[in-house]
Every structure is written in C-alpha cells, then in structure tokens.
C-alpha cells in the first residue's frame with residue numbers, strides 16, 4: 183500500500199550572492215539548515231534567470247579546487263564551459279547536464295560559453311553538490327557530459343512531464359552514473375496538470391521550484407521563484423497539482439550516514455582530512471589547468 187511522503191517544510195532562499203562574476207545565485211541549501219533532510223545533497227545554488235550584456239570576456243569562476251563530492255550543473259538558459267586538471271573539458275547548453283565527480287580532487291574553471299558571452303542573453307542554471315561516501319572520497323575524478331537528447335522524458339499525466347537525469351522514474355533510467363542511489367528529475371508542468379511522482383521509500387527527497395505555482399499533496403504551496411520543499415524519508419510518492427506553468431527539480435537519494443566536515447570547496451569526514459585537502463591543493467597535488 184502506497185503512502186505519501188509528507189512535506190516537512192517550505193523554504194525561501196537562505197542567501198543570495200555572486201559566484202565569481204558569472205553566477206548570481208540564490209542558495210536553497212545549506213543556507214536553510216536542512217542538511218539532514220537533503221542528505222546526500224550538500225548544496226543547491228540557483229543562478230539567474232539574469233540578463234547579461236554582450237561582452238568579449240567570458241564571465242564565471244577562475245580556477246578553484248573541489249574534493250570529496252560531486253558537482254552537478256543543469257543548464258536551462260545560456261551555456262557553461264568547463265575545463266579541469268584531469269584533462270576533461272565540456273560545454274553544456276540548455277537541457278544539458280554536467281556531472282563532475284571531483285572525488286580525490288580536481289582544479290577547474292567554470293565560464294560562460296564564448297558564443298553566449300559575445301551575444302549576451304538570459305542565463306539560468308542550477309548547481310547541486312552531491313556527497314560521496316568515505317569509501318569513494320579519494321577515488322579518481324570522473325566527468326560525465328550529458329546531452330539533452332540522452333535524457334529520457336516520461337509523462338506524469340496530461341501536461342506534465344519529467345526528464346529523468348539520474349535514477350529511475352516510471353521505468354525510465356536516467357543516463358547519469360551515480361555512486362550512491364540518487365534520483366534527479368526535471369519536471370515541466372502546465373497549469374492545471376496533476377499527478378504523482380514515485381520516490382523510493384527510505385530516500386530523502388526535496389523539490390525545488392524554479393518558477394511557478396504548485397500544490398504538493400493538495401496543500402503545501404510552492405509559489406513564485408526559488409523555493410524548496412523538503413519531504414519525509416517515509417512514504418513512496420508525492421502528489422502535485424500545478425496552478426500555473428511550473429518548472430521543478432526533484433532530488434532524492436539514499437542518505438549517507440557518515441560525519442561531514444566541510445570547508446569551502448572541500449567536503450570530507452574529518453577535520454584532519456580537510457587540513458590534508460588544503461595542503462594537497464596548495465602544494466599542487468590536485469593538479470593545475472593547462
């Protein structure tokens with residue numbers, strides 16, 4: 183017998199800031215203090231939508247390190263170019279996803295794409311951080327550039343569809359390879375559509391609203407822009423009803439029950455591992471961009 187996951191809370195962005203000069207973000211977590219509810223996800227930044235004037239100098243973030251987790255970038259409008267110390271590079275545009283497993287460490291830069299920079303336009307992106315279990319924090323880095331055409335689309339009812347980026351929804355398997363069980367679904371709902379989303383029992387889950395107006399389980403309202411609802415681990419589905427055209431990102435995952443020690447771009451299990459990460463970065467052991 184199916185039971186619904188309960189809505190635990192609905193939150194506004196807990197902070198707003200610029201990441202480099204290319205990403206004006208509204209942060210949904212960790213700024214809201216919901217770490218237990220969103221575990222294994224660590225961070226959610228929603229960049230834009232923001233209009234950028236034409237420029238000849240790509241905006242973004244200069245080279246910086248990561249260790250101990252994955253960065254997942256989902257493009258809605260505009261393009262992002264990535265280049266890292268493992269020799270991986272890629273460009274993602276609307277509908278594409280970059281799933282970078284930093285693991286033992288990479289140094290990378292994230293910049294607006296050249297053509298987008300020169301033409302200008304509206305930029306809209308999400309960056310999520312996904313934790314890795316201790317046993318995989320020092321694995322070799324990996325890069326998955328996932329193009330929109332490889333992301334299956336399933337119907338959730340009339341006027342409601344989901345792009346399955348990771349995990350399984352209605353029998354469709356997302357293309358992203360994940361280290362622990364993770365679901366990531368990009369939902370597009372037309373006003374008036376209703377249905378349900380199956381999310382595994384025992385998985386933490388949360389639903390971010392980029393824009394729109396949606397009722398969850400007939401009651402809890404996600405309305406406007408940049409909101410997030412956290413859901414209970416118990417239950418295996420959530421019901422939605424769109425009151426306006428809406429774009430949502432559904433995240434779910436098996437919680438990683440290990441200590442978290444984090445410092446900026448490093449997320450490890452102990453302070454000693456953080457000190458090591460800082461030392462390794464400073465001494466060049468995470469590599470450099472060429």
Ligand code: MN
Nearest residue numbers: 248253290292
């Ligand atoms: Mn980065």
